[in-house]
Amino acid sequence: MESAMQNPTENELIQAESRREAYMNAIPKEVIAQEDRLPIQIQSMNASNKSKLQNIYLVAEELFRLRPSFVACKEGCSSCCHMNISITSEEASRISTATAQKAKEISFSISHPLSTFAGKPCPFLDISQGNCSIYPDRPLACRKHVSFFDSATYCDVTIANDISVPLMGFSGLDNALYSVKNKNQNLVIADIRDFFPSTK
Numbered sequence: 026m027e028s029a030m031q032n033p034t035e036n037e038l039i040q041a042e043s044r045r046e047a048y049m050n051a052i053p054k055e056v057i058a059q060e061d062r063l064p065i066q067i068q069s070m071n072a073s074n075k076s077k078l079q080n081i082y083l084v085a086e087e088l089f090r091l092r093p094s095f096v097a098c099k100e101g102c103s104s105c106c107h108m109n110i111s112i113t114s115e116e117a118s119r120i121s122t123a124t125a126q127k128a129k130e131i132s133f134s135i136s137h138p139l140s141t142f143a144g145k146p147c148p149f150l151d152i153s154q155g156n157c158s159i160y161p162d163r164p165l166a167c168r169k170h171v172s173f174f175d176s177a178t179y180c181d182v183t184i185a186n187d188i189s190v191p192l193m194g195f196s197g198l199d200n201a202l203y204s205v206k207n208k209n210q211n212l213v214i215a216d217i218r219d220f221f222p223s224t225k
């Protein structure tokens with residue numbers, strides 16, 4: 026998709042990186058330590074995948090609790106719901122249970138170019154309100170996605186996929202999520218629209 030917008034200026038990028046750093050410094054140290062321990066904790070849990078996911082999402086909530094002071098993200102803004110959204114088959118299963126919509130059985134991971142779903146809404150976006158209809162069950166990718174610019178300008182799908190922006194990286198969350206495998210002990214990752222293709 027061709028971009029009609031300007032890239033962020035150097036000053037905007039510096040400010041966004043500064044907000045990202047301030048946010049990282051604001052997260053309580055015990056929460057960072059909890060995130061570091063999470064992969065081992067999840068792997069050693071004798072519990073259902075549903076419980077494991079719940080634990081991962083709870084730590085994500087703690088990590089992102091302070092985000093409103095640092096990010097452009099606001100209720101009703103849904104730009105990032107119009108991009109590729111990678112989820113695991115176990116997250117799809119959780120969404121399936123919550124919505125009573127059957128998730129498509131996928132036995133291997135699918136990787137898409139960034140342009141594949143650019144501008145195409147997530148099937149769970151309430152377009153009239155700009156809200157997520159599965160908010161308590163939204164996947165980790167959605168919980169982690171924030172913008173450190175002072176407005177949502179660069180979240181616009183006509184530019185967001187073409188620019189490099191400061192992001193949050195939490196390898197503990199990712200590794201914990203990837204350790205929650207399906208009944209065949211496979212990790213299957215695909216776009217949310219691959220699992221729920223009805224409105225693809």
Ligand code: SF4
Nearest residue numbers: 106147149150157167
């Ligand atoms: S699951 Fe919810 S938050 Fe995530 S992309 Fe879909 S509508 Fe947006």
